[in-house]
Amino acid sequence: MFRAFRRHWKEAVTGIRRHWAMSISACFAITLTLALMSVLLLIILNLSQITMDLQDEVKVFVKIDNAVAESDISQIQNRIYAIDGVSEVEYSSKDNELDKLEQEFGESGKMFEIYRENNPLSRAFIVSVNQGYSIADISSKVALIDGVTEANFGGATTERYIEGLSKIRNGGAIVILALTALAIFLVSNTIKITIYAREEETAIMRFVGATNGYIRGPFLLEGIFLGILGSIIPIILTIFGYDAFYNMMGGKLITGILQLLPVFPFVGYLSGALVGMGIIVGFVGSLISVNRNLRWKR
Amino acid sequence: MILELSDVNKIYPNGVNALHDVNLQVDEGEFVYIIGATGSGKSTLIKLIDGEEIPTSGTVVSVGVNVGKLRHSRVPLYRRNIGVVFQDFKLLPQKTTFENVAFALEVINMSDLEIRKRVRHVLNLVGLEDKAKAFPRELSGGQQQRVAIARAIANKPKILIADEPTGNLDPDTAKGIMELLNLISEREGTTVLMVTHDKNIVEQFRHRTIRLENGYVVADFQKGGYDHYVSGV
Numbered sequence A: 001m002f003r004a005f006r007r008h009w010k011e012a013v014t015g016i017r018r019h020w021a022m023s024i025s026a027c028f029a030i031t032l033t034l035a036l037m038s039v040l041l042l043i044i045l046n047l048s049q050i051t052m053d054l055q056d057e058v059k060v061f062v063k064i065d066n067a068v069a070e071s072d073i074s075q076i077q078n079r080i081y082a083i084d085g086v087s088e089v090e091y092s093s094k095d096n097e098l099d100k101l102e103q104e105f106g107e108s109g110k111m112f113e114i115y116r117e118n119n120p121l122s123r124a125f126i127v128s129v130n131q132g133y134s135i136a137d138i139s140s141k142v143a144l145i146d147g148v149t150e151a152n153f154g155g156a157t158t159e160r161y162i163e164g165l166s167k168i169r170n171g172g173a174i175v176i177l178a179l180t181a182l183a184i185f186l187v188s189n190t191i192k193i194t195i196y197a198r199e200e201e202t203a204i205m206r207f208v209g210a211t212n213g214y215i216r217g218p219f220l221l222e223g224i225f226l227g228i229l230g231s232i233i234p235i236i237l238t239i240f241g242y243d244a245f246y247n248m249m250g251g252k253l254i255t256g257i258l259q260l261l262p263v264f265p266f267v268g269y270l271s272g273a274l275v276g277m278g279i280i281v282g283f284v285g286s287l288i289s290v291n292r293n294l295r296w297k298r
Numbered sequence B: 001m002i003l004e005l006s007d008v009n010k011i012y013p014n015g016v017n018a019l020h021d022v023n024l025q026v027d028e029g030e031f032v033y034i035i036g037a038t039g040s041g042k043s044t045l046i047k048l049i050d051g052e053e054i055p056t057s058g059t060v061v062s063v064g065v066n067v068g069k070l071r072h073s074r075v076p077l078y079r080r081n082i083g084v085v086f087q088d089f090k091l092l093p094q095k096t097t098f099e100n101v102a103f104a105l106e107v108i109n110m111s112d113l114e115i116r117k118r119v120r121h122v123l124n125l126v127g128l129e130d131k132a133k134a135f136p137r138e139l140s141g142g143q144q145q146r147v148a149i150a151r152a153i154a155n156k157p158k159i160l161i162a163d164e165p166t167g168n169l170d171p172d173t174a175k176g177i178m179e180l181l182n183l184i185s186e187r188e189g190t191t192v193l194m195v196t197h198d199k200n201i202v203e204q205f206r207h208r209t210i211r212l213e214n215g216y217v218v219a220d221f222q223k224g225g226y227d228h229y230v231s232g233v
């Protein structure tokens, strides 16, 4: 195994050196692709994070009348459940509401502890709504239920935001797929040149008993090597670029309430993904070429 | 018996019927010439034996393998039993003599140490131990063919197949190559199948001779020689 790998490696490097101009252009194509991909991934992943943050807002916050007996709570819960479009009804006790309040205020939240004994907050339901249902409608229906004092929601614009963001995400994913296909195509073209240049050699290899797998080896390695080489610059750009962007924005987006993903370990995962993409693109591109162009003579 | 062709026909996709009902048996260690006019099917016969072509009908059984039935992926494994020599040598120009021979052993995953031993042995056998570091362009035609022969026998094949190995060489050089092939046949016990056009060679180094004409085996003469059966059979 290792012996074959060493020999393949030698051939792969020779291949790249022999067609360095072509190899560099393929590398460059991968670099561009991965750099673009990195930017798109940064956007998409941050949007996902933001969407999740926003999704928390697309919930109806229901205050329960203090007069309602503890035993009647579940009855109200069932009533809310019965409303068309409600996916989840989560109960939150007075204590729990106080905890949440303290958490929101962070360090200084402790000051609310004095209310623990005589809690002025209401018990509450947090109602999640299925996609496609109007949160405003559901909210007003909930408000009509006996024992409910108030029903609030984050606002209809939030819903539209989320829809918009998911469109951007899907669009980005499509662009990434297209870029991947393009990079694979470019790699396969480069490897094709190598295959032509080594046509004679592979013919002789077959005559002296080299298996198909053995003949493929150097070409696949060459593709993978190009992929890894092509991912280096995008990774460096990603790490320093995102770090700079994050610091410039102070970790927040324009509106100030939306958090960007912290630099570490995020860029680490992203770098891993980029190398992975480079390897996949190189391998697949080369495999396509090998399978198509080494139309092995017997 | 190391090689047996039974009722072999070969029709190429373009309709050319290159071989008709060929029946042929070769014993281990034999040295066999295949002669015939151009287009008579000599190379086709060789290609059926080395697995490049598949018979249209009939069977080719070589070293116990039904060559025509081999899956594509198994062909290389079969080839490890045979050595092939071409008229145009087919050496890799960017590799030295040593590397050209070693290459054939690398691809079958032999260890470096064994490769060095084996390459030295065969280069010695073909008389090129002092040219190990030379590139093909620095060698004469005869020397290049010796390298090609060394490569073909490096893996100790049971059968050595040569399609006009002396076709590009002058008579003296050709004679040297023939002496080498005879040496390999005798010393290593390798079965040799050689296509040739060269009347002098067939006369001078007598071996069993098979003559093809328009795809038919028209003569199979055990004692060899070119003229005997041109009129004879």
Ligand SMILES: Nc1ncnc2c1ncn2[C@@H]1O[C@H](COP(=O)(O)OP(=O)(O)OP(=O)(O)O)[C@@H](O)[C@H]1O
Pocket (backbone or CB within 6 Å): B012, B013, B014, B016, B017, B018, B036, B037, B038, B039, B040, B041, B042, B043, B044, B045
């Ligand atoms: N790949 C092929 N496709 C179609 N026809 C072929 C192919 N190879 C050979 N032929 C035809 O088959 C016949 C026999 O060819 P072959 O090469 O076996 O002859 P040969 O005896 O080796 O001739 P030469 O002495 O010129 O090398 C010829 O008519 C040739 O045109």
Ligand SMILES: [Mg+2]
Pocket (backbone or CB within 6 Å): B042, B043, B044, B163
């Ligand atoms: Mg021929």
